[in-house]
Amino acid sequence: GAGVSQSPSNKVTEKGKDVELRCDPISGHTALYWYRQRLGQGLEFLIYFQGNSAPDKSGLPSDRFSAERTGESVSTLTIQRTQQEDSAVYLCASSRLAGPADTQYFGPGTRLTVL
Amino acid sequence: AQSVTQLGSHVSVSEGALVLLRCNYSSSVPPYLFWYVQYPNQGLQLLLKYTTGATLVKGINGFEAEFKKSETSFHLTKPSAHMSDAAEYFCAVSESGGYNKLIFGAGTRLAVHP
Numbered sequence: 001g002a003g004v005s006q007s008p009s010n011k012v013t014e015k016g017k018d019v020e021l022r023c024d025p026i027s028g029h030t031a032l033y034w035y036r037q038r039l040g041q042g043l044e045f046l047i048y049f050q051g052n053s054a055p056d057k058s059g060l061p062s063d064r065f066s067a068e069r070t071g072e073s074v075s076t077l078t079i080q081r082t083q084q085e086d087s088a089v090y091l092c093a094s095s096r097l098a099g100p101a102d103t104q105y106f107g108p109g110t111r112l113t114v115l
Numbered sequence: 116a117q118s119v120t121q122l123g124s125h126v127s128v129s130e131g132a133l134v135l136l137r138c139n140y141s142s143s144v145p146p147y148l149f150w151y152v153q154y155p156n157q158g159l160q161l162l163l164k165y166t167t168g169a170t171l172v173k174g175i176n177g178f179e180a181e182f183k184k185s186e187t188s189f190h191l192t193k194p195s196a197h198m199s200d201a202a203e204y205f206c207a208v209s210e211s212g213g214y215n216k217l218i219f220g221a222g223t224r225l226a227v228h229p
Contacts, residue, residue, distance in 0.1 A: 004158070031215065042119075042205055042219035043159075050214065059216075091158065100209040101147045101166040104217065106159040 002026065004107035006092050012113045013082055021077045021110045025094030032075050033104060034067060037089040046090075049075060050098045082114045117142050119206050121220035128227055134178075134193040136223045138206035141187060148189040149207040149217065150180055159205065165189065176200070201227045 005024045035043040045059040049069040069075040093104040122137040151159040163174025170182040207217040
C-alpha cells in the first residue's frame, strides 16, 4: 500500500528565497506531523495537525515557518526568507489516530539546502 | 520537560555479536517509548514500541527492548548482529494523556563489520 510521500526529495535554494514542501499522508490517517532533522541530530518536532482542530504550532522555530493542511489530506510546509540554518531534512509523518501510543509512519523526507 | 538521551553516537559490532543500544528518558508522567530505524536514504521505520503491559517488547528483525521504570531506560538489544542491521537508530518518547508528539534522542549509528 502507499506510504507517506513527500516532494521534492531534494531542494537547493538561495538564502532569502521562499520554499514550499509537500506531504501526502497515508489515506485515512487523521494526524499529521512535521519534523526537522539537522545533520547529526535527532528529529525536532515542528507542527501537528489533527482533523479540523487547530494545529499545534509550538515547535515552529520562527514566524518564517508556516504550515497548512486541508482536512485530512495534503499538507504544505512553507519557509519564507530561507536562512542557511534552515538547511536540514524535513520529515513528515502521519498516524491513523492521534493518541500517544499510535504509530507514526514517516515519509522519506525533503533535503533542503540553503546556499 | 521530556528528554531522551542515547549513549554513544556510534556503535560498532562484529557480525554475530550482541547489539546493545542505550536509551534513557525523562518524563513526569508514564511514558510511551519507541525505537525507530533509519536505513541510508530511507525514511524512519518503527522497530518496536512500549505502551502498557509487558515490559519486554519484541520488534521486527529480531530486536527487542525492555522498559525499566526504576532506571528510566529502554535499551534496544539483538542477540546476533547482521550486516543488514547497519543503520541509524532513534529512541523516542511521548507522554500518556497527550497526543503523539514524539521527542527523539540524537540517534546512534550502528556499524556491523565482518
